[in-house]
Amino acid sequence: MSTELPESTVSPPTRAPFTTSRRTFIATTTLAGGAVVAGGLFVGPNALGDESAAEPPSGRVSLTVNGVRHTVMVDNRTSLLDLLREHLDLTGSKKGCNAGACGACTVLVDGQRVNSCLTLAVRLDGAEVTTIEGLADGEDLHALQQAFIDQDAFQCGFCTSGQIMSGVGCIKEGHTGSAEEIREWMSGNICRCGCYTKIVRAVDHAARGK
Template sequence: MTNHEPFIDGAVETEEARGGVSRRSLLLTVGGAASLAAVPQVAADSISEGGPTASTRRVRLAVNGTRHELDLDTRQSLLDVLREGLDLTGTKKGCNQGACGACTVLLNGKRVVSCLTLAVMHDGAEIETIEGLEKNGELHPLQSAFIEHDALQCGFCTPGQIMSAVGCIAEGHAGSPAEIQFWMSGNICRCGAYPGIVAAVADAAKGT
């Protein structure tokens, strides 16, 4: 006999007709019971793990001279804390991958791309954003230089460019146009205002 299915079906019918339990019925019953037994365990595991709820941590940040104590999601970037938590939207979210530099801020005086910086890793840090450069109604020399040299077009990258330039000058990397171009290369201007940006940074560097 080449096809065994009729034989199996016949055997099932014969066993059931005798009032017994067929092998197929037994396997289905056991398999179903095992599946039902696993469901409460899966649910219990989900409860014990707390589901998708993220952990939070209290973080202290001094932003533009103002101190904040924030309960932050441990996964939250510094960029999102600034924009969504503190409403400092001058810092722009560009690529969100650390490649364009639009989100550059100063962290303890050093340039960082805030989209790749976890806020909870910098408890007690001092942050400076584009909003903090203006003092007593007067623009920062770099802000004035950007205006004077037409170093912007759409303006989206400008906050990051200026904050990066502040860091670049402080680091001593603004001695020549070539040096400025190299050390500012992490900040992309899709409008192509690079000549004006370099001129503005060089001009501001002279007054430091």
């Protein structure tokens, strides 16, 4: 038995010749191109293979923070700032720009000032970290903390922890010979409230033991 379909005896309708304007052509191709791009962006979760679904690499890091030893497993991409804030609940170090430009996240690593938002935690195995929470000795404030209070060197307070930590580093490094030198070596810390004059005065007074 044949499965062929009989040819139609009806003549196909006569179509008008296809015409389009330049404007219609551009609009149509633009929409089509956008659809192709969008289709390339919205891919399924398995479109990139099994590797994309794998857990990100992690590592073990042991470090001393404010005199307390901590050993944690973290994603290798975790910054020191996120380790402090999210894993150790030390929120005194602030996340400002998260790009190393404002200094609000400044802490001391082995006595040196660093922007903790740019420092990978897994690279600090064995390091000693000091944050704003570790400066005071019980109820006794650090000299620079007290100087900030005495000189009224803050307003909103968001940058203050980073300013103090940077100031402590500045004093340890010996960059307090003059107000100009302090300004230069504290220039990586931004104060949106503009308390720079009082901040410099506080660092100077702490450095001189006033």
